[in-house]
Amino acid sequence: MGSKNTDQKFQDWAQQIRASDEEAFSELFHEVYPQLLKFAWRYTKKKSAAHDVVQKSMVKLWEIRTNIDPQQSLKSYLYQIVRSRALNHIRDTNNHTPIENINHNRLKVESKTLSKIAEPEDYNKKMIKFIEQLPGRQREAIQLSRFEGFDHEEISEIMDISPRTVNNHIVTALKTLRKKWDLYKKNKKGSRYEEE
Amino acid sequence: MKKNREISSTFRCPLEEFEEETREDISQLWADMENADIAHHVQCTDTELAKAYKNVKVEIASEESTASQFSFITYAAAAVFLMVATGIAYLLMPVKVQVPAGETKTIQMSDNSTIHLNSGSVLSYSHLFNWWSRNVRLKGEAFFEIKSSEHPFRVVTGNASVEVLGTKFNVRYWPNEKDNMTSVFLSEGKVLLQATGTNNSVTLHPGKQSWISNNHPSPVAPRPVDPTKALAWQQDSFAFENQHLSSIFKEIQRRFDVKINYHPNISNDKITIYLSDIETAEMAIKDICRAKGLIYKKKNDSFLIYRN
Structure with a gap:
């Protein structure tokens, strides 16, 4: 995320919601809900569950509104709530799957999910698959960075780990992805000469 | 190259962590990831958004009504508890009558007994005086005119108690004076003077005085005393x-x-x-x-x- 304008907007909302301003809450809700739905879906892989997670998170935010820290980023805070609820959802639906193993379970739904995604090009599916195969935390960190546009500071707040660790996760993920990606492209070149 | 630089400007991945010769590859990789968001297709329609907002509003409204109900009951219970507790504390807290130096005070008790307090004396008793007992605690000197009642009237000092039914008598107990003496002079009726925590007691008859002190923990044998002198402070x-x-x-x-x-x-x-x-x-x-x-x-x- 980023621009000073949106930062200021979130800061204002944080102040107003803290003071139980329902209009500000409504504005925030409509602004962030679609993004949060997408974010939650990455964990739940089901739209209805993602809706559920985000809605409960928004209710939660309202409940604890008086404790909102105006110094902290409201957006990160919201993502943090959604993430923790989403992880709980996965844990509850997968019968005590440790968070680190979530990745493994996700692979089962992957082929089904991937087939639904109507991407014109092969390599998107491949890249998606490689990202999905990353260990849980690395995947989370790189998705937050690449697709949600958070900086390391914000990711560290959302995932409740140090910015240093966020960096390590992303670096390691990129190294892994690069290896797989290079190999894939090389093979592809070998099989299809027409491609540059 | 130009393209890469463009990517770099929005680059949040830690390029500097990679060796220089691989940085371009990493930049390219980052660019190639653009369309690799597995959640890319997840869209929230306006209908879904409206429905979601409605759900959240309903949820919040119901949470708040239960929350406020809960807090109302809690507050009500707390208020009642506080009132009861305050009431009990009030009833348990002794009534304290403190006579300043230079003054004397006469108080009328709820059992119609009268107590004359000498200067500097402190008398305390329960708010429940005469409910099931008539106990008063005395530091100083007082003349008691006690009306009969179903409960015995008891004056407690630091080392003695004087128990009576209906009578007139004087009790004198100044802590740290005269060897902590509690002395009792009886005008009318009959009283029992007992050393605290013992069975040592004497029964006084009108015109007689007895006392207890640190060196005489048992009441001394009653002796006749001139009432004018024993009750001098009253005159x-x-x-x-x-x-x-x-x-x-x-x-x-x-x-x-x-x-x-x-x-x-x-x-x-x-x-x-x-x-x-x-x-x-x-x-x-x-x-x-x-x-x-x-x-x-x-x-x-x-x-x-x-x-x-």
Whole structure:
């Protein structure tokens, strides 16, 4: 995320919601809900569950509104709530799957999910698959960075780990992805000469 | 190259962590990831958004109504509890009657008994006085006119208790004075004087006095005493019998709210004297000084007493 304008907007909302301003809450809700739905879906892989997670998170935010820290980023805070609820959802639906193993379970739904995604090009599916195969935390960190546009500071707040660790996760993920990606492209070149 | 630089400007991945020759590859990789968001297809329609917002509003409204109900009940319960607790605390807290130096006080109890308190005395009793007992606690001196009731009336001091039914009597107990003596003089009726925590007791008859002190933990055998002297304070008088000047001066200070300073070499002098109709501290001091050959000087409410 980023621009000073949106930062200021979130800061204002944080102040107003803290003071139980329902209009500000409504504005925030409509602004962030679609993004949060997408974010939650990455964990739940089901739209209805993602809706559920985000809605409960928004209710939660309202409940604890008086404790909102105006110094902290409201957006990160919201993502943090959604993430923790989403992880709980996965844990509850997968019968005590440790968070680190979530990745493994996700692979089962992957082929089904991937087939639904109507991407014109092969390599998107491949890249998606490689990202999905990353260990849980690395995947989370790189998705937050690449697709949600958070900086390391914000990711560290959302995932409740140090910015240093966020960096390590992303670096390691990129190294892994690069290896797989290079190999894939090389093979592809070998099989299809027409491609540059 | 130009393209890469463009990517770099929005690049959040830590390029500097990679060796220089691989940085371009990493930048390219980052760019290639653009369309690799597995959640890319997840869209929130306007209908979904509206429905989601409605759900959240309903949820919040119901949470808040239960929350406020809960808090109302909690507050109500807390309020009732507080009222009851305050009530109990109030009832358990003793009523304290404190008589300033220089004044006496007469109080009427709920059982129609009358208690006359000498200057500087403290009397305390429960708000539940006469509900199932009639106990009062005394520090100082008081004359009691007790009406009969189904409950015995009991005066408790630091080391003794006086138990009566209906009667008139005087109790004197000044802590840290005269060996912590509790002395009781009976005018009418019958009282039982008992040393605290023992079965040592005497029954007093009218006109008799007994006492308990640190050195005499059992009540001494009652002896007849001149009522005018035993109840001198009730008649604005003083009756001292072989008493140290130090304790006499304390009594005068209490009765008239004055300050008496004296030379230490006279504090152990003793005197037996009856002073009647004493209206000011100076009257008492003048008489005592004359009898003992002492000199006094007065300044406002302060006296200085010494031997010439």
